[in-house]
Amino acid sequence: MSYDCSFLEDLSIDGTVSFEPSALNNHATDWLTEATGEGVTPDAVVWPESTADVSTILSAANERDVPVTPYAAGTSLEGNPVPLFKGISMDMTKMNAVLEVRPDDFQIDVEPGVMGNVINEAVEEHGMFFPPMPSSADLSTIGGMIVNDASGKKTVKYGEVADWVLELEVVLADGSVVELGSNAVKTSSGYNLKDLIVGSEGTLGVVTRSTLELEGLPEQIKGGRAVFESMDDAVAAVFDTVRSGVDTAKIELIDSLAAEMANDYLDAGLPDGSMIFFEFHANHGIDEEIEFFRSVIESHGVVEFETSSDERMDELWRARDDLAFAVQQYDPDLSPRHPGDVTVPISKYPEIIRFAKDLADEREILFPCFGHAGDGNVHYTALVDPDDEEMIHTAEEIYDAVVERALEYGGTATGEHGIGMGKRRFLEAEHGEIGVEMMRKIKAAFDPNDVLNPGKVFPETDEDGVRVRLSDD
Template sequence: MTSSIGADADPPRHDVSFLADLGLDGEVSLGESDRDEHATDYTTDEADAVRPDAVVYPASTADVSAVVAAADERGIPVTAYAAGTGLEDGAVPAHAGISLDMTRMDAIREIRPDDLQVDVGPGAIGADVDEAVAKHGLFFPPLPSSGDISTIGGMIATDASGMGTVKYGEVADWVLELEVVLADGSVTTVGSKAAKSSSGYNLKELIVGSEGTLGIVTRATLELAGRPEQIRGGRAVFPTLDDATAAISDAVTAGVDVAKIELFDAETAMLANDYSDADLPERPMVFVEFHANHGIDEEIDFCRAVFEAHDVAQFEIASGDRMDDLWRARKDITYAAEAYDPQREMGQPGDVTVPIGSYPEMIRAVKEVADEYDLFVPCFGHAGDGNLHYFVLQNPDDPEEVARAEAVYGELVERALELSGTATGEHGIGAGKRTYLEREHGETAVGAMRAIKEALDPNGTLNPGTVVPEE
């Protein structure tokens, strides 16, 4: 893995006794198990875990403001935490201090169906929001694959996206307004409840994706859409990986209105078969889903015609349970990778994105690099956006193999950047990918990011060790 927390493994500890005197409505915990739990996120290496000095569970914006203001005065780091589902160590308190656990601020405060809006606390679980608005015939379109367990606050922190992004865009596109606590404890709102605005600098887009380093989100107004009346989906199998990727590119550039279009290479199909009785053909395949209010059959026919031009071998589309069956292997892929080989861990999943025309080349790069380093690297992903995921399966007890796996991760990011892509399509920079930030954006752009960080958080209180590298 490429992960490397910026701080010392054992950072200096902070005196957090002041927390008891803040009169918070929420809870302060100095307990060992709380601190252990907040030392890692979903894939943090043991060596990179950092225990906070205290965990605070704020109950309100006023609590967050009080903690942040007091910590800022004392030079004590504050790192927001929620479901712990991050993949790049963005919620690990690299410099210790306070872990601010937002999960109790999880209210679904107000649904305004006439405005297609909902106000939620940052701790609300994505799927819970989606379920609450379903009663009004609405949904939250950019919900990522992790939406059953991850929070709205976490999605905002990384500008998450996922399978629906090819049709609906990223989380940022569905965030209208945020209440934010800035580094000095002041509370503000950014963005607008209007569907569009040209009013001043776009602070909302600056906060989204900033991983708690510029402010802490305490409330979000999200935009919603009407649930589609027709949903159908299924799976197509292709003779070769080149056929599959060319079919996807053609579908996207021809304007097939897919709601999801996901790739599995043959190795990923093998992984899935090993995990369940899916009995997939061990060949490249594409999962598709369509959303429409009418005319869905014509759209499916359009897609089929594009796929047939690329020698599709099987193409089954269904609805309801059969559709879920066809998709199950895709939905379970992370569990399949975790279970595949007790000797081998999956590491932090790769998450590069390249312009759609370069997607076939990026996949060929994965195959080449996997061969070169003699490792098993199944790859899959949100192909319609040019977003590729891969697991470099590795034996964590074999340092030589771990080193090879790290080299694979590094080389694949390098290949993505050579193809005008990005080091992280949706997981964030966190601590794990800070080393690539300058390689991707250049020294001047990173300098501008650093200037903004210093302007908004002059004492470096908010999540130090994440996003912007130390100078």
């Protein structure tokens, strides 16, 4: 079905509206659905330019029962901004102003369409940075990061995006505007609505402004790479590092298959074997901490260990930084399928990696594993022939088995990419029937007409694929 969105042209807004096929197609997919072909074109695209615009659009759409799905950079990995039930794609990228930097308070106010790297550039002159930034800083908007509760390489030391959001301006489904949170660094006042919006994927409200906390840049930064005889050695080294309380700012793992792909891509004569990439931040005594780290991992078959504080550090990190491209280009006949991530308690990290690798080897699927190892986080992707249905099916089975195993270990189905479309089927397995029912009640209370990003997080469709309303109104 489609929705008549011509009312958008009559609204009094500063933003623009388009019904052009090229605009609609540009808002049909994110990175996941671009690969799987599961995109859906919206009936209209609107680019609001202010909070008032967002309010006007939502109010009008809500009255008419027309779905509105917020869209930003389109680089999510679980289909989060796909307008599953058509209607309006609301593109937030024109609301991209850095509104105010308050260095004395370590705070910045930004609109949702600001790209991650722009935030760090805006505060660098004050000797500050936004610590939980995902690796894709220059490909992601802050709005997208907030509503997916993203995280990144430095999360092992500094936490996830949620930990650095102080205040949000949010437009609710009926167009009303609310400020959640506080400019104070701590509060115990009333229910924590701010963290309910963080990670809600645009299903409860649309973020139109955020106040973020910043951190001072460390005086000392040093990092490097360690190569191990085997993957099990590398994984055991990560586990020992974390449980020994080594103060790492980044600690990343790539398995030997991923290392081979990186070697192919970079053609740089890198050593074979699984690798750990690490970075340390400190104001004093960074070398002592790195020595401590080295002493912790040295019993695990370290083949090579190198650190640096200058450009050489970037070179050492290259195999990790370019890994996504390396996986993509490894075999012209194979495409990455459904890149995903799970997170488990660190004590289960060796087991989840071993489980994934063994299963993939047994089923003869190329399944490189990597990720923010210090968090117990593993990212993976399967390489499949896009024309081979059986191979795709096998890859999906492995993917599902890894998620289910992560849940058995007390972990989560999605560490940093949200639920979107891709992880909906695991929502109840992770949160239980009652937990999901609590979420449904909140959705029904805040968005009774189910106009905000319908079909995401919850699988709100009947057997014919028709949008199911959450309330009886």
